[in-house]
Amino acid sequence: MDVELINTGSELLLGRILNTHQQWLGRRLADLGRPVARQVTVPDRSQDIENAVRDALGRADLVITTGGLGPTGDDLTRERIAALLGRRLIHSPEIEERIRGYFASRGRPVPARTHVETHVPEGARVLVNRHGTASGLAFHLSPNPYRAGGRPSWLMLLPGPPRELHPMFDQELVPLLDEVLPVADGFRSLTFKTTGIGESNMEERLLNPLTPLMAAGLEVGFCARIGEVDVRFVGRGPQSGAWIDAASIELQKAAGEFIFGQGDDTLELTVVRELTRRGMTLALAESCTGGHVANRMTNIPGASAILRAGYVTYSNDAKSSALGVPPELIARHGAVSEPVARSMAEGARRAGGADYGLSFTGIAGPGGGSDEKPVGTVFIGLAGPEGTTVTRQANRFDRETFKYASAQQGLDTLRRRILGLPPIQDRVHRS
Amino acid sequence: MDVELINTGSELLLGRILNTHQQWLGRRLADLGRPVARQVTVPDRSQDIENAVRDALGRADLVITTGGLGPTGDDLTRERIAALLGRRLIHSPEIEERIRGYFASRGRPVPARTHVETHVPEGARVLVNRHGTASGLAFHLSPNPYRAGGRPSWLMLLPGPPRELHPMFDQELVPLLDEVLPVADGFRSLTFKTTGIGESNMEERLLNPLTPLMAAGLEVGFCARIGEVDVRFVGRGPQSGAWIDAASIELQKAAGEFIFGQGDDTLELTVVRELTRRGMTLALAESCTGGHVANRMTNIPGASAILRAGYVTYSNDAKSSALGVPPELIARHGAVSEPVARSMAEGARRAGGADYGLSFTGIAGPGGGSDEKPVGTVFIGLAGPEGTTVTRQANRFDRETFKYASAQQGLDTLRRRILGLPPIQDRVHRS
Numbered sequence: 001m002d003v004e005l006i007n008t009g010s011e012l013l014l015g016r017i018l019n020t021h022q023q024w025l026g027r028r029l030a031d032l033g034r035p036v037a038r039q040v041t042v043p044d045r046s047q048d049i050e051n052a053v054r055d056a057l058g059r060a061d062l063v064i065t066t067g068g069l070g071p072t073g074d075d076l077t078r079e080r081i082a083a084l085l086g087r088r089l090i091h092s093p094e095i096e097e098r099i100r101g102y103f104a105s106r107g108r109p110v111p112a113r114t115h116v117e118t119h120v121p122e123g124a125r126v127l128v129n130r131h132g133t134a135s136g137l138a139f140h141l142s143p144n145p146y147r148a149g150g151r152p153s154w155l156m157l158l159p160g161p162p163r164e165l166h167p168m169f170d171q172e173l174v175p176l177l178d179e180v181l182p183v184a185d186g187f188r189s190l191t192f193k194t195t196g197i198g199e200s201n202m203e204e205r206l207l208n209p210l211t212p213l214m215a216a217g218l219e220v221g222f223c224a225r226i227g228e229v230d231v232r233f234v235g236r237g238p239q240s241g242a243w244i245d246a247a248s249i250e251l252q253k254a255a256g257e258f259i260f261g262q263g264d265d266t267l268e269l270t271v272v273r274e275l276t277r278r279g280m281t282l283a284l285a286e287s288c289t290g291g292h293v294a295n296r297m298t299n300i301p302g303a304s305a306i307l308r309a310g311y312v313t314y315s316n317d318a319k320s321s322a323l324g325v326p327p328e329l330i331a332r333h334g335a336v337s338e339p340v341a342r343s344m345a346e347g348a349r350r351a352g353g354a355d356y357g358l359s360f361t362g363i364a365g366p367g368g369g370s371d372e373k374p375v376g377t378v379f380i381g382l383a384g385p386e387g388t389t390v391t392r393q394a395n396r397f398d399r400e401t402f403k404y405a406s407a408q409q410g411l412d413t414l415r416r417r418i419l420g421l422p423p424i425q426d427r428v429h430r431s
Numbered sequence: 432m433d434v435e436l437i438n439t440g441s442e443l444l445l446g447r448i449l450n451t452h453q454q455w456l457g458r459r460l461a462d463l464g465r466p467v468a469r470q471v472t473v474p475d476r477s478q479d480i481e482n483a484v485r486d487a488l489g490r491a492d493l494v495i496t497t498g499g500l501g502p503t504g505d506d507l508t509r510e511r512i513a514a515l516l517g518r519r520l521i522h523s524p525e526i527e528e529r530i531r532g533y534f535a536s537r538g539r540p541v542p543a544r545t546h547v548e549t550h551v552p553e554g555a556r557v558l559v560n561r562h563g564t565a566s567g568l569a570f571h572l573s574p575n576p577y578r579a580g581g582r583p584s585w586l587m588l589l590p591g592p593p594r595e596l597h598p599m600f601d602q603e604l605v606p607l608l609d610e611v612l613p614v615a616d617g618f619r620s621l622t623f624k625t626t627g628i629g630e631s632n633m634e635e636r637l638l639n640p641l642t643p644l645m646a647a648g649l650e651v652g653f654c655a656r657i658g659e660v661d662v663r664f665v666g667r668g669p670q671s672g673a674w675i676d677a678a679s680i681e682l683q684k685a686a687g688e689f690i691f692g693q694g695d696d697t698l699e700l701t702v703v704r705e706l707t708r709r710g711m712t713l714a715l716a717e718s719c720t721g722g723h724v725a726n727r728m729t730n731i732p733g734a735s736a737i738l739r740a741g742y743v744t745y746s747n748d749a750k751s752s753a754l755g756v757p758p759e760l761i762a763r764h765g766a767v768s769e770p771v772a773r774s775m776a777e778g779a780r781r782a783g784g785a786d787y788g789l790s791f792t793g794i795a796g797p798g799g800g801s802d803e804k805p806v807g808t809v810f811i812g813l814a815g816p817e818g819t820t821v822t823r824q825a826n827r828f829d830r831e832t833f834k835y836a837s838a839q840q841g842l843d844t845l846r847r848r849i850l851g852l853p854p855i856q857d858r859v860h861r862s
Contacts, residue, residue, distance in 0.1 A: 013467045015458025016654040016661060019450060022472065027446025036444045038479070039472040041453065048469070163829065223447040230447060284722075284743070290729025291715075291722035294743040298721025299831055301797055303745070309753060310743030312715070312725040317784060318740035322753065353748060366732055398594065400730055 227408030283352025658839030714783025
């Protein structure tokens with residue numbers, strides 16, 4: 001099945017906003033067995049939208065557009081597509097009712113300009129918007145005048161705001177796809193999330209055990225990001241479930257300790273989940289990561305139950321006053337050192353009244369490095385009921401990537417401790 | 432001038448990585464007077480890359496590709512473009528020398544597979560890569576066989592990794608563009624960053640004062656994001672500089688208090704800069720924002736000089752032990768309240784030994800709301816030498832957006848205090 005994605009929006013092309021739709025829809029559609037073959041962004045101009053839709057309909061079984069369904073002057077997609085397909089726009093009392101309810105529940109009058117959002121092109125199926133006023137639309141083109149031999153295509157129009165698009169995709173579009181564009185029998189995919197191991201090391205470990213399954217038809221993909229390697233299994237046909245089950249067992253045997261989750265799991269989600277399950281708590285002491293770890297953890301709903309406190313102790317004074325790190329210790333070893341990381345972790349655990357204390361002290365750069373402790377050096381301390389460990393890592397990146405990589409290592413150190421695995425010493429990331 | 436962007440990479444289409452090139456290049460090129468008219472992503476397949484390049488060359492004066500210049504098996508762009516254009520690949524001793532130096536400075540042997548990176552298609556100009564091994568390439572197609580009448584085009588190939596692409600763009604590509612594709616005389620653009628005012632309010636304030644300049648030819652654009660509105664002025668022709676100077680003065684008169692920066696400035700950068708300039712320091716007390724504010728501030732190099740400490744006090748115990756908030760106060764008013772926000776701000780200022788203490792306590796959701804204090808309610812406290820203020824805001828968003836919007840308001844409250852402006856009470860953001 002050929003799938004193409006069209007993002008409309010001049011602000012995307014001018015770089016004023018980030019195109020997150022490409023990643024979100026790309027991942028969702030790949031996991032549904034309908035990978036996107038081509039993505040294009042065009043400005044909010046009728047002719048550009050029409051050209052892009054016509055081109056895509058000439059090639060694809062499914063064309064998805066985003067944006068341009070709202071009530072303002074540069075929302076042109078609904079009208080232009082209706083004109084292109086020669087469909088009349090018909091007023092929908094149901095949509096009008098829904099828009100009225102949307103504003104009533106917020107205690108606001110219905111703006112007159114939302115009236116255009118009640119227009120539905122003849123023959124289109126409506127995708128309900130439960131988080132906004134712009135309905136999605138789905139068209140079956142059969143025959144499709146833009147495709148060789150009139151081969152049919154589906155054209156689906158989604159609204160631009162992610163908080164409207166995401167639930168509409170999951171609740172309205174996925175069931176429709178399963179009904180009208182089912183994937184080949186037995187498509188299955190499963191992505192494992194791993195950390196603490198490099199991509200080539202992972203590939204080497206899996207090569208031999210997975211060779212027979214790959215010969216049979218299992219697809220194996222790797223995707224390396226900072227501090228993470230995804231391992232993705234895709235199978236088609238009646239054996240796909242059995243292949244993926246077998247491959248999952250082989251992955252567990254070859255590299256099980258590095259797996260922290262599946263699908264969209266994050267390391268912070270895994271840590272919050274594992275601590276919650278055990279009724280255990282955490283306190284953070286962040287110097288070089290500057291609140292990055294606390295921020296990620298508190299993005300997870302329910303984090304308040306396990307995160308007792310976080311201390312962002314950039315200054316030496318704060319290390320001493322908030323965490324009780326002895327000033328002599330800092331004077332003797334330097335703030336970026338094994339003993340200070342240890343003292344910070346133990347101090348956070350004590351001050352926060354938590355089961356675990358996790359600390360970070362390092363040199364984010366661009367300044368502050370030395371021969372002995374170059375930019376990128378970070379000491380990660382973990383204090384807990386089992387004692388305290390400190391690891392030294394080298395993350396030679398720009399500032400934000402340094403924080404991210406260090407956070408991955410710290411969260412993984414905690415994950416490994418909870419699971420009874422030893423910490424990984426001296427990880428070196430080179431840029 | 433027509434500019435098109437082609438991003439190559441199957442992982443972009445599968446959503447495994449986020450396409451940040453579109454935004455970065457889109458913004459840079461717009462600011463250089465060469466806005467991107469169309470962007471497409473294609474997989475790492477020779478035929479798809481060739482088709483996309485040929486299509487774009489049929490329309491555009493400048494085509495930029497990203498990715499596919501590295502040494503691995505799925506890096507196909509260099510070879511495929513050379514074949515498409517009928518250019519022989521010639522070994523470049525200069526590039527070989529540079530690659531050798533790159534690895535020598537890192538104390539690593541030169542991998543054999545980097546040899547393909549020394550190949551330059553005949554007649555191409557080399558764009559030096561100072562942060563990696565894959566050189567960029569620029570082709571002048573004159574005549575351009577894919578364009579009506581053979582109209583000439585430039586085709587420029589850039590590497591995929593952002594840390595290689597960004598400096599290459601600024602140091603190599605921009606000077607080349609100025610030499611071979613100069614923009615119309617007198618192009619100028621300037622973007623002002625504002626916060627604390629809505630897009631429609633901003634438009635209304637500017638409509639009258641800017642009407643004469645717009646009639647003369649000044650373009651004015653607005654872009655609203657959470658907690659920010661960009662105001663962008665673009666001028667072409669000999670008067671552009673005068674127009675933009677005059678428009679900037681009108682903007683200052685109409686809404687000067689809301690301007691926090693220009694171009695790529697962020698609110699956290701502005702706050703770090705203003706505090707640094709005054710030799711003043713800050714301590715943070717974050718409950719509902721959970722370290723988000725500290726994380727953003729510490730992304731700014733030099734933040735260590737002004738950020739004394741941050742306290743992530745999710746739990747009531749931590750509010751009392753780290754910040755000295757009386758437990759009775761929490762019991763009487765609740766943790767999300769004006770008096771607790773006040774006590775947190777003053778406690779952070781005292782405990783951190785800082786000039787200012789900035790506090791956040793609120794209900795991020797999804798749970799925890801009540802009729803009196805619904806999800807999205809946040810109290811922001813600011814303690815300083817001038818006294819303490821608390822504002823109440825309503826940010827009804829998902830969890831991460833709630834944190835972002837609250838941080839914008841808190842940082843702006845501090846910015847306004849430093850500049851002697853009153854705080855903005857009761858901002859309500861509705862989703």
